[in-house]
Amino acid sequence: MSGLVIEKKTNRSREESPLSKIILIILVIVFDVGAGWFIQNALSKGFTQLIVIVGIITIMLNLIFLLPKAYPFRWMAIGLSFLILFVIYPMIFTIYVAFTNYGDGHLLTKEQAIPLIEKATYLPEEGKSYSWTAYKSESGEYALWLVNADGETFIGKPGVEIVPANAGDPGISEADSSGIPASLDGYQRLNGLVAATDKELPNIKFGLEGIQTIQIRSPSEAAELEILYKYDEAIDAIIDQSNGDIYRNVNGTFTTQDGKTIKPGFRTVVGFKNFIDFTTSPALRGPLVRIMAWNFIFPTVSVLSTFALGLAIAILFNDKDFPFKKVIRSFLLIPYTIPGLISIIIWRGMMNSEFGVINRILGSTIGWAPRWTTEPIWAQIAILIVNLWLGYPYFMLVTSGALQSIPADIYEAAKIDGATGWQSFRRITLPLLLVAVGPLLIASYTFNFNNFNLIYLFISGGPPIVGASTQAGHTDILISYVYKLAFESGGRGVQYGLASAISIIVFFIVGSITLIQYRFTNMWEEVSESV
Amino acid sequence: MSSLVQSYKNFQSSQKAQKRFGIGIRLVIAVILIIFSIFPVLWIISASFDNSQSLATQTLIPANVGLNNYRDLFGLNPDYQFGDLSYWKWVWNSVKIATITTVLSISITTLAAYAFSRLRFAGRVTMLKGILLIQVFPNLLALVAVYLLIFQTGEIIPQLGLNTHAGLIMVYLGGSMGLNIWLMKGFLDTIPRAIDESGMVDGATNFQIFWTLLLPLLRPILVVIGILSFIGVYGDFILARILLNDVDKYTLMVGLQIFTAGQFDKKWGVFAAGALIGALPILITYLALQDQIAGGLTTGAVKE
Numbered sequence: 120m121s122g123l124v125i126e127k128k129t130n131r132s133r134e135e136s137p138l139s140k141i142i143l144i145i146l147v148i149v150f151d152v153g154a155g156w157f158i159q160n161a162l163s164k165g166f167t168q169l170i171v172i173v174g175i176i177t178i179m180l181n182l183i184f185l186l187p188k189a190y191p192f193r194w195m196a197i198g199l200s201f202l203i204l205f206v207i208y209p210m211i212f213t214i215y216v217a218f219t220n221y222g223d224g225h226l227l228t229k230e231q232a233i234p235l236i237e238k239a240t241y242l243p244e245e246g247k248s249y250s251w252t253a254y255k256s257e258s259g260e261y262a263l264w265l266v267n268a269d270g271e272t273f274i275g276k277p278g279v280e281i282v283p284a285n286a287g288d289p290g291i292s293e294a295d296s297s298g299i300p301a302s303l304d305g306y307q308r309l310n311g312l313v314a315a316t317d318k319e320l321p322n323i324k325f326g327l328e329g330i331q332t333i334q335i336r337s338p339s340e341a342a343e344l345e346i347l348y349k350y351d352e353a354i355d356a357i358i359d360q361s362n363g364d365i366y367r368n369v370n371g372t373f374t375t376q377d378g379k380t381i382k383p384g385f386r387t388v389v390g391f392k393n394f395i396d397f398t399t400s401p402a403l404r405g406p407l408v409r410i411m412a413w414n415f416i417f418p419t420v421s422v423l424s425t426f427a428l429g430l431a432i433a434i435l436f437n438d439k440d441f442p443f444k445k446v447i448r449s450f451l452l453i454p455y456t457i458p459g460l461i462s463i464i465i466w467r468g469m470m471n472s473e474f475g476v477i478n479r480i481l482g483s484t485i486g487w488a489p490r491w492t493t494e495p496i497w498a499q500i501a502i503l504i505v506n507l508w509l510g511y512p513y514f515m516l517v518t519s520g521a522l523q524s525i526p527a528d529i530y531e532a533a534k535i536d537g538a539t540g541w542q543s544f545r546r547i548t549l550p551l552l553l554v555a556v557g558p559l560l561i562a563s564y565t566f567n568f569n570n571f572n573l574i575y576l577f578i579s580g581g582p583p584i585v586g587a588s589t590q591a592g593h594t595d596i597l598i599s600y601v602y603k604l605a606f607e608s609g610g611r612g613v614q615y616g617l618a619s620a621i622s623i624i625v626f627f628i629v630g631s632i633t634l635i636q637y638r639f640t641n642m643w644e645e646v647s648e649s650v
Numbered sequence: 651m652s653s654l655v656q657s658y659k660n661f662q663s664s665q666k667a668q669k670r671f672g673i674g675i676r677l678v679i680a681v682i683l684i685i686f687s688i689f690p691v692l693w694i695i696s697a698s699f700d701n702s703q704s705l706a707t708q709t710l711i712p713a714n715v716g717l718n719n720y721r722d723l724f725g726l727n728p729d730y731q732f733g734d735l736s737y738w739k740w741v742w743n744s745v746k747i748a749t750i751t752t753v754l755s756i757s758i759t760t761l762a763a764y765a766f767s768r769l770r771f772a773g774r775v776t777m778l779k780g781i782l783l784i785q786v787f788p789n790l791l792a793l794v795a796v797y798l799l800i801f802q803t804g805e806i807i808p809q810l811g812l813n814t815h816a817g818l819i820m821v822y823l824g825g826s827m828g829l830n831i832w833l834m835k836g837f838l839d840t841i842p843r844a845i846d847e848s849g850m851v852d853g854a855t856n857f858q859i860f861w862t863l864l865l866p867l868l869r870p871i872l873v874v875i876g877i878l879s880f881i882g883v884y885g886d887f888i889l890a891r892i893l894l895n896d897v898d899k900y901t902l903m904v905g906l907q908i909f910t911a912g913q914f915d916k917k918w919g920v921f922a923a924g925a926l927i928g929a930l931p932i933l934i935t936y937l938a939l940q941d942q943i944a945g946g947l948t949t950g951a952v953k954e
Contacts, residue, residue, distance in 0.1 A: 157806055160806040161806055166806075190769075191765045191770075191771040191774075192765070192771070194761045194762055194765035194769070197758055198758035198761070198762050198827040201823045201824045201826065202827040204799075204820075204824065205796065205799070206784060209796045210787060212795040216794065436676065442673065442677070447680045449937055450684045453691060454690075456933040457929045458881075458884065458903065458928065458929055460906065461903075461925040464921065465694050467914075468705055468918055468921075469693060474704075475705070569788075569790065571790065576887070576907060605793070615794050615798070619795070622792060622794065629791070630786070630787075633783070
């Protein structure tokens, strides 16, 4: 009956009033114009993937709002757009980046890199030359007075176009006996010896790059610089104009046969190179294996310890008439109620090897204290302790809820049959409890598998692994390693490609765990029933 | 006969004694656990009132009690020496971002949940399952891509790019089509259809029914989801960390982390005061609403 009414209702909502229909169409047009403008701008910047995704979302929204049949989707149009743009698209983009060399030295597209490369110039050994006189301003800037073979005179300053000028022009003093002005607007002439021994002067390029630049070749001569590299589209290579070397495109870097390269490189698809690097390069493989091993140990121990403590608390204080039950529970809940970042930094302070309260107490009582931040094994133990503190209240909450839902008469029956307390816990409580909180255990495992905050905020994944070519530490997990590769390279250059390759490994592991979870809990069947 | 009664009584009283003994032991355990759970909190409270400010000299009962750290925080100390502490700016940013995100994300969630609960359309079940699947991969896992996406967007519309709150909020909203839709839909399913039908008889549109009849009934679940979402955004670190660059734009969590990055042991006291003020509202909310929140946590997972 109700289904029938809903059906009718959905039909009726299709007959909208003409006014609201017009408003809707106007809104859609406004949106389309905006999206078109956005796409056009993205086109000029070469953001191909962004264009595709914004295009898809625009088409989707048009269909949703213009087709009467798509009416139900209007209720979730904005949410869907955000979901596609900020969750689904980044995942796809991560997969794409993992197969590219995107990162330091390869940040630009090929179209952007080639003009930059072609800006480079060199000083030819022969060619149009000038005689020069140097000038220096009070603030230390240089200028040149140039005379060419025909006797024409010019002024050259770095970063400014070279312009013809004559002695006696406004701002320029009259020529002296040598035929050269003593000062230019704010610049004073350097005498020949000073100029010839000046260390900076020969390295300065006078004039505007891309138009005409002049550099000093010898104490008597300055010469026009020539374009060093030219890109040859036919062979997809760069040719060095000074000596004829050919730089071919190798994985986004122009490289000669004997290994010389030109910077910058550009981003390009490199196939499985990132993954292969991780398996072949010892400086990458060693740390990755360690990190992965710890990435499984950490959530396993954490989930087991937090669950055990949470459950123990729930059982110990489960009696209805236990004194101060409510107060005890509130106190024990406190770790859960403080923003994790704050708790982690507090623990970091308390576990500081030199000044921390824990080591001060240990030092004064037993005369020995572990070096929590510098010794790998103690750093790992420290993290497990902190996570026990952070995590047990959650399991205390959920297990005490689940315990209350186990009917008391089962225990009565077990008692009559002569079961001991341990037996009834082992055979009744635990199995029934696991059915209820099993999915939460797996969810907690997945959460801790990617528990970036704890790992990063405690000691940034440290202490560092010796011999690693990247920023890898003994307490790093995959996701914190990804973060370091991409954003905190410690001077080693950002590595988006490598970072994304690891992200994909994380996708696979998390996906597999979830699959197990769904199988274990028959979730799909339940889902199908409840929708 | 009487001996039997006597032995039964003995048995009972010994059981009682055992029980009392059990409670005693359990109370002792409770005290140990409570010390474990609140020691860091006591420690930070004491540090915040310790004028010596240094990690190395702090004791549980401060030797040098005073409000110096709080004065630093409130900007009342002219000779303040740590620089780059825009504490109240950070608090404001956090509250602003969390509030806007919560309101928008609840709206998105509720509207979508209405469609999933009340309308019948092709792909409904597939989409619901899809949501369950996608939320396993939070956008934290694709953070490089999220960063590049916001960077590229900012090249075209600077107001939505890196170092803007709007960009950060948009990324947070990407997560609003998540598990909360299941929670909300489950709650909506429990509201009888008769209520909708009464509205339809009066000729109300779908939206009018949703707005005037259903929304008021959703209040309890909206409060729970809203609080959890607010706390989640308020406590988020990594997305805010990679997307915001300016000290003035930081959220409280990013600010506190960056603040403690250098000379940690010397800034300990000020950090303690700031952390305490930042954590207190959340702590109070949790403790006051612990039953509702625990209910919200386990709905859908724990079968009653």
